[in-house]
Amino acid sequence: MSDDFAIRLLAWFDVSGRHDLPWQHPRAPYRVWLSEIMLQQTQVQVVIPYFERFVAALPDLPALAAAPLDDVLALWSGLGYYARARNLHAAAKLCVERHDGDLPRDLDALTALPGIGRSTAGAILAQAWGDRCAILDGNVKRVLSRVHGIAGWPGLPAIEKQLWAIAEAQLPHARLADYTQAQMDFGATLCTRHDPACVICPMQRDCIALRDGRVAELPTPKPGKPLPERRTLVLWAEDSAGRVLLQRRPPVGIWAALWSLPEHDDHDAARHWFDAHLGGDYDHAEPLQAIVHGFTHYRLQIQPLRWRGAEAKPAVGDNVDLRWVARDELVALGIPAPIRKLLENTQLPEG
Ligand code: SF4
Incomplete structure (x- = not known):
């Protein structure tokens, strides 16, 4: 080597x-x-x-x-x-x-x-x-x-x-x-x-x-130093069949190229994305329990927002980095661990 x-x-x-x-x-x-x-x-x-x-x-x-x-x-x-x-x-x-x-x-x-x-x-x-x-x-x-x-x-x-x-x-x-x-x-x-x-x-x-x-x-951070915290929103849209809209992450960076829920730093950016890709009302989101995930250099607080019965706008169909995924297909996709846990451990929609 x-x-x-x-x-x-x-x-x-x-x-x-x-x-x-x-x-x-x-x-x-x-x-x-x-x-x-x-x-x-x-x-x-x-x-x-x-x-x-x-x-x-x-x-x-x-x-x-x-x-x-x-x-x-x-x-x-x-x-x-x-x-x-x-x-x-x-x-x-x-x-x-x-x-x-x-x-x-x-x-x-x-x-x-x-x-x-x-x-x-x-x-x-x-x-x-x-x-x-x-x-x-x-x-x-x-x-x-x-x-x-x-x-x-x-x-x-x-x-x-x-x-x-x-x-x-x-x-x-x-x-x-x-x-x-x-x-x-x-x-x-x-x-x-x-x-x-x-x-x-x-x-x-x-x-x-x-x-x-x-x-x-790696490298292991200096012991005892409190890690800074970052916050992010993840958008969990589910259609009437219970399929989840996943987005492929960029080829570089944290969780590179994995499939995940669309992620945005703040509500303005999230609302903009929602309006461009989905029908329905952003304000009808159901906020779920936030998750904290530790990286080496910071802690990420992930706030999931969920919409059930969502409908994609036609543009979503042409986007190779966005797809509806049935629950039984999740296992075959590369999904970041905390997002997988969120998707798999949250109750299925009724009905
Ligand atoms: S970029 Fe990734 S694969 Fe390359 S040396 Fe760094 S950690 Fe290893």
Whole structure:
């Protein structure tokens, strides 16, 4: 699997990764370092204009070291987490004092600088010089926890150690800069925290979380942290024969491509959908007992609304992602567990 992971990841990166980021052209150590620091806590699209302004004003490490801190903070203004800018400035001064105005090409010397941890140092070495160094940022922790089925909060030293060992064992022997960028892109755009696109994922054959149905559970969240709650409405329309109108969910995201009750965030959206697809009166809905379903990163409160004797409008007949399903057909369809439970455990309509 270890070689395979890198081969597949690089093949994915060639087609779907980011190749036009400003710090990739050129991938000079100073530019890579600056981008890595800016990207901590901040998304790529937000960082790009800040990065471009910063390197236009302070194009190299000696220029950064010589600039007044106020100028550096002004260039950082709006990016937040200003300790990053202060550390960047302090580290630049140290590089002038200790390393002739360059970043050192050495893991220990890099991590001795303010604001540079082991993963950032690895990212700089791999991207700027192509050195065989692993990274383990939040994205990589998530991907490795899922692909290798590793339970336990990744912030625990024992789990982190295990993940570092895997990250190092999987390193390819070439294209380290691309591989590093590929890992970041893969976690940021495909194996995302809430909406992993498992159906199009090049790792799906070997992904233990996918095999075991544990994608939403991994990585294990930090213990003791109360989960945020989200609410949603599910619309349960039944025709006079007791068939249920089900909708196929989008191909990516939670419960990707499964059949479920149509779902909406609020009554306005739900009413709009109802009026477009069904006859009858939205306000005649029968609200059922809400269900709470726990995901890794949030709790979902599902409020079912039910209409009996509903009639579909003609447009429903042409929609391949909407269908009336008889109760005895439910068993053969892929349906999210809490929705199946709702459909199967709620009493049949009388008559
Ligand atoms: S199959 Fe899904 S969970 Fe596994 S690596 Fe791919 S996107 Fe992530």
